[in-house]
Amino acid sequence: MEIKNSHYFYVVCCKDATFYAGYAKNVLSRLKEHNDGKGAKYTRPRLPVKLVHFEEFETRSLAMKQEYAFKQLTRKQKEQYIEGKREHAHPILPSI
Numbered sequence: 001m002e003i004k005n006s007h008y009f010y011v012v013c014c015k016d017a018t019f020y021a022g023y024a025k026n027v028l029s030r031l032k033e034h035n036d037g038k039g040a041k042y043t044r045p046r047l048p049v050k051l052v053h054f055e056e057f058e059t060r061s062l063a064m065k066q067e068y069a070f071k072q073l074t075r076k077q078k079e080q081y082i083e084g085k086r087e088h089a090h091p092i093l094p095s096i
Helices: 026-034 060-071 075-086
Strands: 008-012 021-022 050-057
Touching: 008 026, 008 060, 008 075, 021 026, 021 060, 026 050, 050 060
Parallel strands: none
Antiparallel strands: 008 021, 008 050
């Protein structure tokens, strides 16, 4: 399944079990960048990363607002957010 080039808020889980949240226009391409060591400075020493969540938005602004809101949560709240959204997860997630 192909993910269209849109605006996404995404979360990856790093090798050390920390979360990294970001914005991307193409989630799969961004995930590859992270795992190739070309992604965020935070993820480079924590490879590999695994995509655990993403949401699509109509605008960059909305996606980045969601990213910011997620980053304000505690670890426990982040886990609950991801788990709560899992039932509505995009079908591509289990295959990654």
